Amino acid sequence: MKLTFPKFMSGKLGGSNNSKYAAKYARDTYFYTQQQWNFYRNQAYAEAMMPTADDMQNIKNDWNKLIPDWDGDDTFFKHINKEQLTYNDYYYGY
DSSP, rough: TTTTTHHHHTTTTSOTTSSTTHHHHHHHHHHHHHHHHHHHHHHHEEEEEEEOOHHHHHHHHTTSSSOOOOTTTTTTTTTTTTOOOOOOOOTTTT
């Protein structure tokens, strides 16, 4: 894209200038390269924003907790990677 713009502006992108289709070919070629550049730019952005496998594991662990750790930053996240104890025995009250 950045290399074809100066060629497009100087008229060197369409091949022979004697052809009656040279200007149309140059314009189509330039717009095609611009379209390709936009596609790959968006693809690279999406790939950069995609979380890694470790990030996905952390998201899964946070979303599947029964009791969320809202104030984890107050304890410097010392309870991360600890087993979450939940009691289902209502007979004994805990």
